[in-house]
Each structure stands twice: as structure tokens, then as C-alpha cells.
Amino acid sequence: MKKHISTVVALFLLAGGAMAQTIDDGLKNLYYGKYATAKSDFEKVVAAKPTDDRAYYYLGIAELGTENKDGAAAAFQKGLQAVPNSPLLTAGLGRIDLLNGNAAAARQKFDAALAATAKNKNGDVSRAIADANTEVKGGDKAFALTVMETLLAGNDGRKGYKPVAADYIELGDVYRYLGGENGGKAIEAYEKALELEDKNAEAILKRGQVNYNAKLLEQAVADWAQATTLDPNYAPAFYELYQFYYTPKPRQFSLPKAKENLQKYLALSDQADKTRNEYYLASIMFLDRDYAGAISKAQAIIPQANDAYKIKLERLIADAYLQKGDSLGARKQFDEYSARLGESKLEPIDYKLGSEIYSRIKLGDSTQQAAIDQQSLNFLEKYATSDTAKDLDRYESVAKAFQQARVFDKAGEWYQKFADLKVEKGEKPSALDLFNIGQQYYYASNGGTDTVMLGKSSAAFGQLTAAYPDLTTGHFWQGMAAAARDVEAKTGVAQPFFDKYLALAETDPAKNKAGLIKAYTYLMVYYYNKDDKANMQKFMDKLTPLDPESEPVKQIKDIMSKPQQRGGGR
DSSP states (O other): OOOOOOGGEEEEETTTTHHHHHHHHHHHOOOOOOTOOOOHHHHHHHHTTTTTTTHHHHHHHHHHHHTTTEEEEEEEEHHHHHHTHHHHHHOOOOOOOOTTTHHHHHHHHHHHHHHTTSSOOHHHHHHHHHHHHHSSSTOOOHHHHHHHHHHHOOSSSSSOOOOHHHHHHHHHHHHHHHHGHHHHHHHHHHHHEEEETOOOOHHHHHHHHHHHHHOOOOHHHHHHHHHHOTTOHHHHHHHHHHHHHSSTTTTOOHHHHHHHHHHHHHSOOOOOOOHHHHHHHHHHHHHHHHHHHHHHHHHHHGGGOOOOHHHHHHHHHHHHHTTOOOOHHHHHHHHHHHHHHHGGGHHHHHHHHHHHHHHOOOOOOHHHHHHHHHHHHHHHHHHHHSSSSOOOHHHHHHHHHHHHHHHHHHHHHHHHHHHHHHHHOOOOOOHHHHHHHHHHHHHHHHTTTOHHHHHHHHHEEEEHHOOOTTHHHHHHHHHHHHHHOOOOOOSSTHHHHHHHHHHHHTTTTTTHHHHHHHHHHHHHHHHHHHHOOOHHHHHHHHHHHOOOOOHHHHHHHHHHTHHHHHHHHH
16 A cells, blocks of 8 residues: 555645635645545545545545545545546546456556546646556556656646646656666656655655665665654654564664654554554554564454454464464464455465464474475465565575475575576676575485486576686586586596686685595596596595595505406496
8 A cells, every 4th residue: 555645746736715725634634644634634525515526536545545445446436426537536446446456447447537638638647547557566567657758748847737746756656666777767756856846755755765675775764764854744754764674684673763663653643543553553562572462452453443454453463473482373363364365365474474474383293394384485485476576585585495494496496586586687696696596406406316407407507607707616516517417427527617617726725625525536536437547646646635535546446456357347
């Protein structure tokens, strides 16, 4: 659910008179995230002037802010009965279609809304369409960009449509959701909004979101802090800081800071939205590690909560059971609410929680434990893939989990996905990224018996040597993967790789001792099998000082000391 309604800002400039003051109140409350109060404001507008389509539209947006999708749909539909063919309300119903997973029906409504305003550009309609397509899962972000670019094309503020700050904020949002190299364009758009409204805290907050996505964490926090300084009443910035410090990642997680910012947010939040406030009071108990208190308060709120908040509260209860060490109680709560919701309504955060809960369960029966462990991994995979916004941290966490569970083929698969996503995001996979792929597939090959896994391992190590030719690691493991196909060292398929490895590794024998022993051993046996005594002796002489008790050296010496048996032995 979107926390910041950028489309409202432009309307401050359009309102006038006593009637418009009520509209202003609603728009201002939307801006500050006070959705329940804004809903009341717009209901008054509708009652006083039932043909104002903007009032119906923003009433619907306020309903969405209180997690009431059905209420939003009803507002848009009632508005269309009062103002037939309203492009803005048609766009609103398109947003509902997207929320219901019907992208085709949504696009038809968006196209109809745009066609109705083609001759006279309408910022409200364009922003409504772009906002829906960026914020709602299944939206068409490229289409959103086209809509905003068309709105702003050829406008210089002197003729035709005059852009406002909200337009550039929405444009920035589109670029931010497109991600990748569009981050700079997003910041440019937010800066343009600030040129038009230098006190716009939303633009600064969203600039911080771009910096966060770029992993510029200190700058992101500085932006959000600046937003709170610029406007101390801007609650969404405190909420952003709370979310930042509550996220369990390095350089972020801090329960004290999370609690501090949540308390500041709650002090500024909508006092008319009692369920939301009670939910966050339960969250503060959770942050204070008063898990029993959090469970009790959440259970007390559930009877009067709507479906959306019931999910949040039930999720909090399951997590509280988990954090207080009752993994079976957490599982019971989680299984009950996930079964009630159904697979289609579970969110990424649910899969993450489910994975954590099942990973903590320890049973005496090995068969049941294996099933529990597998379910934990299944939830973790769903967590990584259930969100269209692909996340590197999620992909890496799944890979590590499979690695720790010794499910090496899946670990290799997810390390490969992690590296591929880096490329997709314009980053070069590190040597460790490529090594992880190759090593997990190598382990999955079960000593070379699974040739498919071994082939994937060889390919990954080949990519490593190509990308980082001066590192010993890739050459050595290419040799090891090849040697797994030639365990008796008869074909010499590993020789070229080990030769390249030795050229780099022999400069530091102490550091590379373990690898040198393996390479020398393979090459010694290979040249023994070729009956190349000179090269065999060369590698035997190199191997012996590093591994005086080498069993292959002993065996070869023993065979060589008995010439009459050597021919039969080969």
C-alpha cells in the first residue's frame, strides 16, 4: 500500500472558496498519511457537492490508505453514477482491476480515460494512471512512463498544461520503480519538484528511497532525516526511518532506533484510525521484546479489525511466538492464518516468516524433520520469487540457505540466479559469486558421478577464469572439475588447467600448498600413466616436500621398484 499520495499536491493550487477548503483539508491529510481523517473530509465534500468527481476519486484513495479495497471500489463506482464517464474515476476503477489481478481490464479503462482527456491534458488523470501502474503489482511501468512523458512533453509553464510538483514526483516514482540506470533520472525529477515547491518533504523522502535502492544507506537516512527537519509533522518520513532500522540487514538493524522512529510516527499519525494506532502500539511492545504483551494486544484488536489488519495482526502474533522461543506455537498460528488466506493472498513477508518458523522447529523423528526442513526451504524460495521487484539480498539468502542445508544443486542454481541478477542490474559478478556457483555444482556432482552437475560446475569455473584470469582459484577448480571426469588421470583432461594454475600458484607455495598438492598429484599420476618418466619425476620431486607421506608417491615408487610387475599393473 502506498504511503504517500503525490497526486494531491497539485490540487492545492486549484482549490478556492469555502467548498474548496474542505477539499484542501482532505488532500492535506492524504499527504500526511492521515487516511481515516481524509476519508471523513471527502465524504463531507461528496455530501455537499455530489457531482465533484475529484472528491469521489480521492475518497477512494483514502479508502485504499486504510486497507479497504472494497470501499475504494464502491467510492469510484458511486462517483461514476453521479458523474458518468469521468476519466479520473475510470482510472480509479482501473486501479481496482490491477489490485484484483486483471491487467487487461485495467488497461482498457486507462486507455479510455486518456482518450477522454487527449485534447486537454489532465494531470490528475495522468498521475492516477501512472501511480496505479507503478505502485500496484502487475502494472505496466513502461506504460506509466509514456503517460507521464506525454503529459509533460512540450510544456514550458507558459502555455498549455502547466506542470506542478506532483507531476515530477510521479515521474520520479516511475523511474524509481523501473530501477537500474533510471535512478539518476528519478532524482532529477524529484529535484525538479523541489524547484517548484522547496518545502515538499515527499520529494526528499523519495530521493532517499532512490539512494537506498542504490545502497547509499547513509545518504538515504540523511534524506529522510532532512524530510523530518523540513516538515516535523511529515509522519511518512518517520515511518520510513522505522522501516529502515527494523530491516534485519547489516548497517541498518537497530531495535532502539526502530522503536524511537515508530513512536514519533505514532505521535503524528491519524488519531481517527484507531485500528492502525493499536496495531503499532502492539508493534512497539514487540520491539520492546514484550512478546506476551504484543500477542495479547494483537488478539484484542483482531475482532474489530478489517481483513487487511487481521492479516497484519495474525502475522505479528506468529512472529511474537517465534521470537519468544515457541516455534510450535508460531507454526500453529502461521499455518492457521495462511490456510485461511490461501496461497494466492500470501505476501513475500509471509513466506519469509514461514521459512524462519519452520527452520527453528526441531523434531525427534528424522523423516518428519526432513519434511519440516524442506518446507522451510520452499518458503524461502517463494520469498525470493514472489515479488516482481527482484532483490539481490533475497536471492543470496536463498542460495546460502540451500548451501547450509547441503542441497548443493539448488544452492548452485540460486547462486547462478544471484549472479545473473547482478548482470541484469548492471553489476559485474565478483570472483566469489562465480566460485560459489561452480563449487556448489561441483559438490552436487557427487565426485563427478553426476555429469550434468559437473558440466555446470566446469562452465562456472570457466566463467571465473575468463573474468578473473589472474586469480588461481578458477584455474585450479577447472582442473578439479576436469579431474573428476578422469579420476585415474589417464586422459590428462585436467592438465591444461593445472598447468595454468601452477604458473600462478608456484610463486607462493606456502599460501597455495593444498592446491599444489592436488595439482602435483594429478600430473604425476598422469605422466606415470603416459610412461613419461621425466615429467613424472619432476612432479614427484615437487610433491614430496609438500606432502612427504603422499600415498600416490609411495605406490608409484613401490611399483617402479618392481619392474617385472609394472607392465601387468598397467
